[in-house]
Amino acid sequence: MPKVTDDGGAVMTTDATGTATHASSDSLLLDLVNSRLVFDDHVDDELGTDADASAWLVAHGGTGDADEIADARAVRPLLARFLRGRASIADLEPWTAAITRRPAFGPDGARWRDDLAPGRRVGARAVLEWADLQGPEGSRIRPCAASDCQHFFIDTSRANTRRWHSMETCGNRAKARRHSARAKIG
Numbered sequence: 001m002p003k004v005t006d007d008g009g010a011v012m013t014t015d016a017t018g019t020a021t022h023a024s025s026d027s028l029l030l031d032l033v034n035s036r037l038v039f040d041d042h043v044d045d046e047l048g049t050d051a052d053a054s055a056w057l058v059a060h061g062g063t064g065d066a067d068e069i070a071d072a073r074a075v076r077p078l079l080a081r082f083l084r085g086r087a088s089i090a091d092l093e094p095w096t097a098a099i100t101r102r103p104a105f106g107p108d109g110a111r112w113r114d115d116l117a118p119g120r121r122v123g124a125r126a127v128l129e130w131a132d133l134q135g136p137e138g139s140r141i142r143p144c145a146a147s148d149c150q151h152f153f154i155d156t157s158r159a160n161t162r163r164w165h166s167m168e169t170c171g172n173r174a175k176a177r178r179h180s181a182r183a184k185i186g
């Protein structure tokens, strides 16, 4: 699989089958659930080695220590299943329970800060991000609608109706399939 890296690590590239390789967003949650891709002959895992995992965590605002590495690896499969509707928020209890919101009182009222239990910070941050992505239009973080695609995406459109993690790859493949179906009918 061709993999192109740039100095920022923020370029999304695709191979011939339209499977996108890793990209960095500003979302820990999104990058975490997109950090492991399973192919026929190999697994592409950004947290695969401790060195890779540590660098990944530092790039996402962490310390990259052993606790964080273990936490990220533990929460990732649960988050992916949860976002696919195959696990409930209760399955994320070790991380939801790791969040304590405390007020700091001052002349202008109370400011709230989140205390995240040591050893659960990565998963807790991801869960808080998930909560911020829920709204009247539903969840803004979803799996790509292509059945053979493993990616998740965050929908920033007003109507929240995006279906593909990438229009260039999965969206265009779906369009081509619809076109060929119509051609057969005609």
Ligand SMILES: [Zn+2]
Binding pocket: 144, 145, 146, 149, 150, 151, 164, 165, 166, 170
């Ligand atoms: Zn996709």
